[in-house]
Amino acid sequence: MKASIPPTCRVIRNEPMSRHTSWRAGGCAAFYALPQTLEALQSLLHRIDKTEKIEWLGLGSNTLVRDGGFNGWIIATQHVMNDIHWLDNNRVYVGAGVADAKLARMCQQKGLTGAEFFAGIPGLIGGALAMNAGAWGSDTWSHVINVETMNRQGEIRQRQRDEFAVSYRHVGNRQGEWFIGATMQFDDNKNTVACDSNEVINIRQLLAQRADSQPTGMASCGSVFRNPDADYAARLIESCGLKGKRSGGAVVSEKHANFIINDHHASAGDIESLIETIQQTVQQQTGISLQTEVRIIGEQAK
Ligand SMILES: Cc1cc2nc3c(=O)[nH]c(=O)nc-3n(C[C@H](O)[C@H](O)[C@H](O)COP(=O)(O)OP(=O)(O)OC[C@H]3O[C@@H](n4cnc5c(N)ncnc54)[C@H](O)[C@@H]3O)c2cc1C
Incomplete structure (x- = not known):
């Protein structure tokens, strides 16, 4: 650590990661940081020494930290990057800290279709972008137009979809950057007005199928x-x-x-x-x- 951490970023030492991962198992992070603003996140990254290891964490629903712990910084993203902006042509900007289920719900309310698969995935959009999360024949990057990323210096970049090597549950060529948000496009469900009950049933049915089989x-x-x-x-x-x-x-x-x-x-x-x-x-x-x-x-x- 080069200097003091920003006041809008709580840092806990030796935090058990069993508290923050869905397997409820695993060792401690030497430093567990909870930035509350994008500026705090940038400032934190800027101040962490280049020799120290960093991992970003969404909701920990696809992460296991070994029992010996993680000797570096785990940065929790769930209190930051929470914005959703509706754009033209059925596009939406969604921050990496937004829950997948929330995006599914909000798209449904806007009369957009295609985001239903997110309803059953218990993570954040950042984790979905990193994993190319998907279900029921669809996946995250099928809807991505471009993304915003942050590098280790806290610098923000906009990158196009074709800059990444995207495949089944894998996103390559990330150049050591993390995702802070994405512009995504869904379909206009012409037959669906906002909160149409058929659409609600659709998500409910998908969740019920999941509960039956998982x-x-x-x-x-x-x-x-x-x-x-x-x-x-x-x-x-x-x-x-x-x-x-x-x-x-x-x-x-x-x-x-x-x-x-x-x-x-x-x-x-x-x-x-x-x-x-x-x-x-x-x-x-x-x-x-x-x-x-x-x-x-x-x-x-x-
Ligand atoms: C009950 C259950 C059902 C599930 N069903 C599905 C499913 O149907 N389909 C599916 O694909 N997955 C599924 N998963 C797995 C998991 O929910 C997804 O992979 C999800 O996208 C992970 O999101 P997260 O926020 O929890 O990621 P985390 O576990 O917090 O992180 C996963 C990886 O992404 C990285 N990461 C997190 N945020 C960022 C960021 N902003 N920028 C860059 N890297 C980041 C982390 O460093 C880590 O390597 C399921 C999990 C559970 C527990």
């Missing part, structure tokens, strides 16, 4: 593994007899085999060991190498 409401990070080409990770894991497989407090969900549930005070080590067991078993039995979708950071416990 262990919602339990500590997880959603799908742990990316689907391999032309197959489903859940199908492969189930076919290897791994449903119900346990490592300490972590267990493969009986409801959806691509979910690992923390049902009994799991450590990050329990979860990571179960991930490895699944990968080894699926590789041995099917020859397919499953790759994680979840982001794992930090150090192993000593």
Whole structure:
């Protein structure tokens, strides 16, 4: 740290990341920062020494911090970059700190369609941009026109969609920058007036389908593994007899085999060991190498 932190940015030392990740497991961040304004975020970045590690965090619904903790700065983004501006041609500027579900709801109220898939994803737009989050055949970057980014010096840039290498649950060529917002475009649902009840039912139906097929409401990070080409990770894991497989407090969900549930005070080590067991078993039995979708950071416990 070069100088004192800005007053509009709270910083907590040795903060357990189990409090801020949906798996409710894992070690501490050496520094957990909560900037309240964009200026505070810029100022914070400017003041953190170049040798120190930084990770931005949305709602932690796709992040696991190992039990040895993260020896650097975790910057929470949920109290900043919360703006939504409606533009012409069915476009909307949405800040990285806006919840995915809020964007889905607000698009529905505006009579726009195409954002419904966001309703069931329990993260922020920044996390959705970083992961190219998607569901029900749609994904985040299918709707992105351009993004605003911030670099380590706190400088803001506008970048076009084609500057990034976007693929299934992956966004490459990010040049060490973070997302602060995006201009996205959805469709005009000509048959839908604002708050049309059919549209409301549509989102409700999608959420109900999710609740039927996934262990919602339990500590997880959603799908742990990316689907391999032309197959489903859940199908492969189930076919290897791994449903119900346990490592300490972590267990493969009986409801959806691509979910690992923390049902009994799991450590990050329990979860990571179960991930490895699944990968080894699926590789041995099917020859397919499953790759994680979840982001794992930090150090192993000593
Ligand atoms: C019950 C459940 C269901 C889920 N269903 C789905 C689903 O249907 N589809 C799907 O795609 N995912 C799903 N997920 C996974 C997860 O919700 C998504 O990946 C989501 O987009 C992550 O958002 P987040 O804000 O929680 O990201 P975090 O976990 O906080 O961060 C994820 C990654 O993004 C980075 N990041 C966060 N914010 C920024 C930013 N502003 N700029 C740059 N990098 C950033 C982080 O450093 C990290 O590497 C599910 C998770 C759960 C728990």
